[in-house]
Amino acid sequence: MKAKRFIVDTTLRDGEQSAGIVFTIDEKVRLAALMDQCGIYQIEAGIPAVGRVEKEAIYRIMSTRKKARISAWNRMSTEDIRHSMECSPDIIHIGVPVSYVQIYTKLKKNKRWLENELMRCVDMANSAGFDVTVGFEDASRADISFMTNLIKRLEAYRVLYIRFADTVGVLTPGRTADSVKNILEYTDMAMEIHVHNDLGMAVANSLEAAKSGALYVDCTLNGIGERAGNCDFQKFVSVGERIFDFGIDKAASQELLQEFSSILRMEMMA
Amino acid sequence: MIRLLDRTLTTLEYGNGAITGNALLELASLLTRAGADWIELPLEAYCLMGAIPDGVKAILRIHHSREASDYPNFDYYITKSKEADEAKPLINEIQVNDVKEIELLKRYQHLRYVCITGLDDMLLSSYPNEMKRLLDIFGRNVWFCPEDDCHCATALAVEWLARGGRNVAVSFMGRGGYAAFEEVILSARIALRQKMGVDLTLLPRIQEIISQMASVQVAPNKAVLGSRIFTVESGVHADGLIKNPTIYEPYPPQSVGKERRIVLGKHSGRVAIKVKAREQGVELCDQKAGLLLEKVRAWSIEMKRGITESEFLILLKEVAGNEG
Numbered sequence: 001m002k003a004k005r006f007i008v009d010t011t012l013r014d015g016e017q018s019a020g021i022v023f024t025i026d027e028k029v030r031l032a033a034l035m036d037q038c039g040i041y042q043i044e045a046g047i048p049a050v051g052r053v054e055k056e057a058i059y060r061i062m063s064t065r066k067k068a069r070i071s072a073w074n075r076m077s078t079e080d081i082r083h084s085m086e087c088s089p090d091i092i093h094i095g096v097p098v099s100y101v102q103i104y105t106k107l108k109k110n111k112r113w114l115e116n117e118l119m120r121c122v123d124m125a126n127s128a129g130f131d132v133t134v135g136f137e138d139a140s141r142a143d144i145s146f147m148t149n150l151i152k153r154l155e156a157y158r159v160l161y162i163r164f165a166d167t168v169g170v171l172t173p174g175r176t177a178d179s180v181k182n183i184l185e186y187t188d189m190a191m192e193i194h195v196h197n198d199l200g201m202a203v204a205n206s207l208e209a210a211k212s213g214a215l216y217v218d219c220t221l222n223g224i225g226e227r228a229g230n231c232d233f234q235k236f237v238s239v240g241e242r243i244f245d246f247g248i249d250k251a252a253s254q255e256l257l258q259e260f261s262s263i264l265r266m267e268m269m270a
Numbered sequence: 271m272i273r274l275l276d277r278t279l280t281t282l283e284y285g286n287g288a289i290t291g292n293a294l295l296e297l298a299s300l301l302t303r304a305g306a307d308w309i310e311l312p313l314e315a316y317c318l319m320g321a322i323p324d325g326v327k328a329i330l331r332i333h334h335s336r337e338a339s340d341y342p343n344f345d346y347y348i349t350k351s352k353e354a355d356e357a358k359p360l361i362n363e364i365q366v367n368d369v370k371e372i373e374l375l376k377r378y379q380h381l382r383y384v385c386i387t388g389l390d391d392m393l394l395s396s397y398p399n400e401m402k403r404l405l406d407i408f409g410r411n412v413w414f415c416p417e418d419d420c421h422c423a424t425a426l427a428v429e430w431l432a433r434g435g436r437n438v439a440v441s442f443m444g445r446g447g448y449a450a451f452e453e454v455i456l457s458a459r460i461a462l463r464q465k466m467g468v469d470l471t472l473l474p475r476i477q478e479i480i481s482q483m484a485s486v487q488v489a490p491n492k493a494v495l496g497s498r499i500f501t502v503e504s505g506v507h508a509d510g511l512i513k514n515p516t517i518y519e520p521y522p523p524q525s526v527g528k529e530r531r532i533v534l535g536k537h538s539g540r541v542a543i544k545v546k547a548r549e550q551g552v553e554l555c556d557q558k559a560g561l562l563l564e565k566v567r568a569w570s571i572e573m574k575r576g577i578t579e580s581e582f583l584i585l586l587k588e589v590a591g592n593e594g
Contacts, residue, residue, distance in 0.1 A: 018491065075506065
């Protein structure tokens with residue numbers, strides 16, 4: 001029997017972050033319904049802090065979904081998380097930059113501050129009754145020991161899994177495998193892999209992460225996303241299903257991809 | 271030291287008049303300057319070119335070893351004929367479609383140089399072991415040309431180089447179903463610290479020449495070459511890039527002949543709004559930047575796209591009035 005792995009679709013969040021791509025509320029709701037129907041495990045539906053329209057989309061997706069779990073993306077900010085809570089998603093995802101270049105140059109903070117702020121945010125979402133996932137941004141350029149220690153602290157909270165994000169797309173399959181195996185060896189946390197295609201290796205790196213024990217794999221339709229995009233859903237599933245069971249219904253995924261192509265065509269013409 | 275064999279010229283369709291000798295000469299030179307150690311030439315290309323450009327090392331594709339004598343100017347010849355010819359530097363290309371077939375390759379161990387093509391599914395297996403088996407069988411005089419049916423060719427080429435393989439075969443944009451030249455070169459730089467001295471600003475020109483010779487569609491988000499890979503809208507990313515480009519860029523856009531562009535839309539943030547306003551000579555306070563951001567997002571959502579420069583100017587005027 002093939003091992004089970006779960007697809008997390010982030011077309012409506014990271015995909016829409018591609019410059020110039022905007023989905024209407026109706027489009028988001030329609031795509032989410034088709035993703036749900038084809039067996040995608042989790043749908044990252046958007047960023048509530050962006051505003052009213054984004055919140056309404058997530059709220060409507062929540063009200064129509066059948067099986068998929070719906071998550072909302074947040075920066076490590078209590079204000080962002082409050083916006084998310086208003087949409088009542090299944091999962092509140094909190095993104096935390098973990099590489100030193102991000103902590104010291106972008107946030108202009110230090111590791112101690114980061115740890116405390118993260119625990120405060122996770123606690124806030126947990127206390128309000130939400131499941132939480134935490135995204136380690138720029139994990140591929142971060143210190144494994146630092147990430148492992150952070151996970152150890154997070155194990156005390158209700159965190160479902162940790163997203164290992166190759167934010168700038170510099171992983172190779174070998175480095176992916178080493179990182180995922182290292183973290184799994186030293187912690188009891190489940191892992192999600194999120195890669196970008198800057199070097200053309202997104203499908204390979206996602207496969208290698210899944211082979212190394214990551215249970216959740218982030219994809220986008222047509223591989224859209226920041227810069228060279230994310231792991232392409234169709235490509236990943238078509239290759240990965242030779243060794244994994246993703247629970248994806250082929251006919252329904254064709255319908256989803258057709259609908260997405262027609263939306264994207266309109267996008268390009270707009 | 272790694273060595274790249276570029277097979278782009280073998281993926282073109284000759285005989286329709288779209289391909290000239292001069293264009294091929296320029297293409298071979300540019301590919302070499304961008305990092306190819308060897309250029310594979312089909313006979314049709316060599317006939318059009320008439321010569322091999324200075325500085326270019328070429329490998330001629332032939333059908334049988336006896337053809338090599340007719341074209342004596344090459345260091346290597348590549349063929350699928352599986353002939354052992356000690357007198358000629360002959361690379362025998364062997365198609366292998368399944369990792370299970372690797373064991374059977376021992377029967378070709380007597381060949382001096384081989385190019386193993388295929389193995390698109392290798393990443394689904396324990397590929398470090400399979401690569402080691404190939405190296406054990408053939409030693410270092412083996413070229414690996416992974417195919418891309420499983421969308422893993424670039425990754426396999428890079429892993430081959432990282433795990434002791436010396437030679438890989440690739441093609442520009444992965445034409446013909448191989449690993450993509452530009453992706454492998456850039457990965458070699460970033461992940462293996464190899465090919466540091468080659469000139470990747472030539473990539474757009476190479477892309478242009480190939481698109482004049484063949485029907486080429488490059489997706490706007492194609493790795494390394496896409497027209498929009500350095501166009502940034504999201505607030506978090508724009509903020510980071512303004513502070514320090516290495517936060518969100520795997521390599522500088524200028525190193526591959528491109529420019530970074532920050533555009534505005536639904537996912538913009540306050541920092542990018544302020545920077546864009548400053549470019550117009552307007553300093554915005556936090557409150558006005560927030561107001562303008564709301565207008566930019568609303569406009570972008572309504573128009574279902576990013577906003578243009580002229581639209582931004584109109585919105586800026588509404589918010590800032592005569593400030594600045």
